[in-house]
Amino acid sequence: MGCGCGNKNNKSTKGRIDPKKGFIQEPKKTSVNEVSLAATNRAKFEEKNKEPSILTKALTLGSAVANHVADGMSKCSKTELAIRLDICDKCPERKDTTCTKCGCLLTVKAGWKTATCPMDKWPALIEN
Numbered sequence: 001m002g003c004g005c006g007n008k009n010n011k012s013t014k015g016r017i018d019p020k021k022g023f024i025q026e027p028k029k030t031s032v033n034e035v036s037l038a039a040t041n042r043a044k045f046e047e048k049n050k051e052p053s054i055l056t057k058a059l060t061l062g063s064a065v066a067n068h069v070a071d072g073m074s075k076c077s078k079t080e081l082a083i084r085l086d087i088c089d090k091c092p093e094r095k096d097t098t099c100t101k102c103g104c105l106l107t108v109k110a111g112w113k114t115a116t117c118p119m120d121k122w123p124a125l126i127e128n
């Protein structure tokens with residue numbers, strides 16, 4: 001929108017002049033599409049930052065512990081653990097020391113040979 005001076009690149013703001021207050025800018029009207037887009041973005045943000053429920057965490061932990069115990073509680077070498085944690089460090093699902101996908105404490109989970117990444121970024125280290 002122009003300001004009336006003929007320059008189409010001039011993006012003037014709508015408003016009015018008040019003799020006492022000076023230029024008063026009209027509030028920007030928000031379209032239905034902008035509100036809808038904001039709601040969609042908010043929903044995506046909340047979904048991405050949502051942690052698993054307590055029940056999901058308990059089931060995941062229970063399964064991981066059962067596999068770990070069945071495997072004789074074998075642990076990774078320091079190198080294997082470092083490689084796994086390096087992958088987690090670069091993962092957007094890592095939040096502080098926890099994986100938001102499974103809810104596990106990464107330094108513990110990544111140290112178990114039978115553990116796996118819920119997004120298949122690192123496998124279990126089980127010998128066949």
Ligand code: SF4
Nearest residue numbers: 088091093094099117
């Ligand atoms: S376990 Fe997998 S999903 Fe979770 S933070 Fe590590 S790499 Fe990411």
